[in-house]
Structure formats: C-alpha cells, structure tokens
Amino acid sequence: MRTPLRFGIDLGGTKTEIIALQGSDERLRRRLPTPQGDYQASLQTIVRLVREAEQQLGASGSVGIGIPGTRSPDHGRIKNANSVCLIGQDLQGDLEDLLQRPVRLANDADCFTLSEASDGAGAxxxxxxxxxxxxxxxxxxxxxxxxxxxxxxxxxxxGHNALPWRSPADGPARRCYCGLDDCIETFLSGPGWAARSGLGLNAAQLAAAAQAGEPAAQQALQRYCEQLARGLATVINLLDPHAIVLGGGLSNIAALYERVPPLLVRHVFSDQVNTRLLPARHGDSSGVRGAAWLWP
Known part of the structure; x- marks a missing residue:
C-alpha cells in the first residue's frame, strides 16, 4: 500500500512555504512571499501552493499548517498571532472550504517540536x-x-513566564509586548538579548563578536547562558523531559550546548540532570515538516 502524501505549510511573517512528505521523504518544497497584512491574499497563497503541488505530484494529500499564533478552543478563531491580520479569523474553516478537505492547524513552535520529536534530534x-x-x-x-x-x-x-531567580545582574525591568514585565522572551529572544546587552549590536553580530573573543560580548553570552539555564530549569522541574531541542536563530550558537547543561544543576531539583540539550536536526525546515506531521 502506498504511503499517504502529506502537505505541510509554514505560514510565516515574510514567506509561506509548503513541503510534501511521503513517510519521511521530501517530495517537493516551494515558497511564496506572504502577503503583508492581507488575510484574503494569505488564504489564496496557501491554496495556490497546495493546488500547484498536487498538480506537479499528480496526487492529493492531507494539509497541516503551522501558524504564528494559535486557534482558540473557545471559538475556533485565531488568537495570540504576531501576524495581526490572522487574529479573529476562522482560518481553519476558511481553508477547509477553499480546499474541500479537513485541515489541521498548530502553533509554529508546536510544529517545530513535533518535527524534531518525529524524525529529528528528539526522535x-x-x-x-x-x-x-x-x-x-x-x-x-x-x-x-x-x-x-x-x-x-x-x-x-x-517565554511568557517571568525569568526565575532574578538578580540585579540581570539588569533593569523591561515591559514585554504582552503587557507584563521581565518575561523570559525579553531576555532570551534575539531582540531581547541584543537590547539588554547595551552594546548596540543585533543578536547575530553579538554572537559573532563573542565567538571572536570580544570581552563585553563574551560576558553578554555568558549571562545569556545563565538566564537560559534558569528558564529551562523551571521546565525540567515541571515536565522532566527526556530531551530539549533548540531551534531558531540563536540555537546556532554552539556554546549553548557546552555551557548551559552544567549550569542547570544548580536550579534543577535533582542531584544530576539527565535531560539532553540538543540542536535541531532539521534546522529551519522543522516548522514546515512538523506541519505535515500534524497528520499521523
């Protein structure tokens, strides 16, 4: 019996990408620019990608979509999206009408995790x-x-929990876009790390400067590792996961995988920490692959 075809779509802020998987094998990949601030045009972009992929492959498939937000279980419409044109829209229902089949949606971080747990670093x-x-x-x-x-x-x-075990060395309080102060995101996101470093560099420049041995950048990276360890320690204390897989641009900093694990021990409620800290196997492709994996 032939393995079913699964389409995964990553609806990003600047590009919308589709992948076709048959088992774990990639059959097709394509991307288009995401229409900025235009919900109807975004729908048509997704439909176009699916239709053209089906035409090229000569087969139809299931459709899973990773989005920068989440579908509310209360009313089915999109909430918590940083692509604000999606907020309040019945994205799933509209796409099911246009594509004439069931569609599954998930947050893009969920899709990343599902990909890495299915056939990635956490498999x-x-x-x-x-x-x-x-x-x-x-x-x-x-x-x-x-x-x-x-x-x-x-x-x-x-990311919207407060940074735990805060000290004056973490710097002054900063307001998160969610309206609360000192969310983990304000420390560990690329823009948050860059702003708190006070060095006038963006995250990529800061990481490069640290790797080149610039003392102030190295100090900023060490502080980042300590804050990441504290944030992850609360996750380990609560969930005790077998593996933690890092993705996103800052996950490419190799020093994280050397420095963070020893720092966990102080804050995890255990005599030693057996949770593995791993870089993503599929990198930037994990989100779109995970969207396809929304259909088992």
Missing part, C-alpha cells in the same frame, strides 16, 4: 520540549509522539 525520546529562540521565545511539548494540548491551547508557552 525516540518519550518526551520532548521544543524551544524556539528567535525573534520571540516559544515552545512545544510532545509526549509519546503526540503534541500536548490543553484547554487554553498555550502548552509550552514558557
């Missing part, structure tokens, strides 16, 4: 916590191969 682990360290800080949880969901559709949103 074979009973429990995986996936972390996005990029323009924001997100997360997802996969238990025994299935995404963990809850009544609020916010499982894994550790």
């Amino acid at each position: 074979g682990a009973d429990s995986v916590f996936g972390v996005i360290l990029g323009t924001g800080v997100g997360g997802g949880i996969v238990i025994h191969g299935r995404l963990l969901g809850g009544p609020n559709a916010i499982a894994g949103e550790w």
